Amino acid sequence: MHLSSALRAASVAALCVAVLTPVTAAGPASAAPRGGDDHRLQEQLDRFVRSPGGPPAVIAVLHYGRKTRVLTAGAADLRTGRPPRPDDHMRIASTAKAYSGVVALALADRGALDLDDTLARRLPRLPAAWGAVTLRQLLQHTSGLPDYSESTVFRDEIRADPRHHFDSRRLLDYVADKPLRFAPGSRYQYSNSDNIAVALMAEAATGTRYESLLRELVYRPLGLHRTSLPQGYRMPKPYMHGYAVDPPAAPEDVSEVLGMSGVWASGGIVSTPADMNRFVRGYVGGALFGGRMIHAQRRWIEGSSEPAGPGHNRAGLALFRYDTRCGAVYGHTGNTLGYTQLVAASPDGRRSLTFSATTQINKATDPAQVERMRELEENLVCALLRHP
Incomplete structure (x- = not known):
């Protein structure tokens, strides 16, 4: 990548590292054509990839009990033209927040944490003015904490060196x-x-590092063998390449432009569509913590994920409810440089959906594209829930 291209990508990264912060909850997406068969869904995926500013590739994995459907469009690597595959690695962006939710809720289920634990009790080194914030409020984004990724100093460091190695545990500084x-x-x-x-x-x-807690409480119980939390910028192979798309310029490969130490628990995980599908089934289906935590998690308030998911969005604890015309699914979305993600499952966890695009799509970069994506996601949800 030319230096000018890297700097342009770094500027994008500084403006939207991990996610952009929404201020209001999203309303329902506009009505989209009904259709659940593979042919119609495939046509919709193809149109989305061909749309102005569309992603170079998308992959949707729908799982219903013993059956899995995989739909793809575009190329995972524009140099070779190969299609995306369920075992390709990718950055999962803010869907990683659901994984930190598992860690917190599983520890609370075991009595090591309490949802009403405060920052003053657990992290007394943080500012005293933040002390009353509880774990429950952190998980539901009602804490009021200022967003470190909006810090001018933080953004300037990324602009100067997109691969700068941050001390992930000092990001709140x-x-x-x-x-x-x-x-x-x-x-x-x-x-x-x-x-x-x-x-x-x-x-x-x-007294255990977060990376080890992820392995113990998330990866191992669910058999996630291609999921990790790297600190650097390298992608494990094989991977879907992420691109910056800015017509009329050709898409730029930004897969390895940005280091992950500055994102960490907020969006740094690398995984695959297959592993993410397995994760969201276990997460929503109750495989990782008990009924008391599930009940607490699903006390919904108005609030949107970023980017907004399909239908009407409401927020639980590290989980969002998406009410679509075909019913509700629970999950999370995310976007980061080169990638946009949706993971969702039926409330019982038996049916699951992952949708991944290889460019960053959010309301700041292209609001119209976000709405096209939400319509497509709603059609995928309908295909998931209506399948016999």
């Missing part, structure tokens, strides 16, 4: 001089700082 945005629990506002604090609380409660 970038906003330690900032007050809370609002009284804890008084409103919803998505913040990348929330899940950094969640991971730090888990480490403080157990």
Whole structure:
């Protein structure tokens, strides 16, 4: 990649590292054509890839009990033209927040943490003004914590060196001089700082590194063999290449432009469509913590994931409810440089869906494309829920 291209990509990264912060909840997506058969869904995926500013590739994996359907469009690598595959690695962006949710809820289920634990109790080194914030509020984005990824100093460091190695456990220092945005629990506002604090609380409660907690509480129980939390910028092979798409210029490969140490528990995980599908079934289906935590997790408030998921969005604890014309699914979305993600499952966890695109799609870069994507995602949800 030419230096000018890398700097342009770095500027994009600084503006949207991990996610962009939405202020209001999303309304329902506009009505989309009904259709559940493979042919019609394939046509919709093809049109999405061909649309102006569309992603170079998309892959949808739908799982119903013993049956799995895989639909793809475009090329996972524009140099070779090969199609995307379920075992290709990719950056999962803010869907990684669901994984930190598992860690917190599983520890709370075991008594190592409590949803009403405060930052003052578990992380006394953080500003005293933040002390009343609880784990529950962090998981539901009602904490009021200032977002470290919006810090001018943080963004300037990324612009200067997109692969800069941050101390992931000191990311909140970038906003330690900032007050809370609002009284804890008084409103919803998505913040990348929330899940950094969640991971730090888990480490403080157990004396175990977050990466090890992920292996013990998430990867191993669900058999996720191609999922990891790297610190660097390299992608494990094989992988779907992520691109910056800015017509009329040709797409630029940005898969390895940005290091992951500055994202960490808020969006740094690398996984595959197959592993993500397995994860969301176990997460929503209750395989990782008990009924008391499931009940607490599903107390919904108005709040949207970023980018907005299909239908009407509401927020639980590290989980979103997407009410579509065909029914509700629970899951999470995410976007980062080169990638956009949706993971979702039926409320019982028996049916699951992952949808991945190889460019960043959000309301700041292309609001119209977000709405086209949400319509497509809603059609995929309908195909998932209506399957006999």
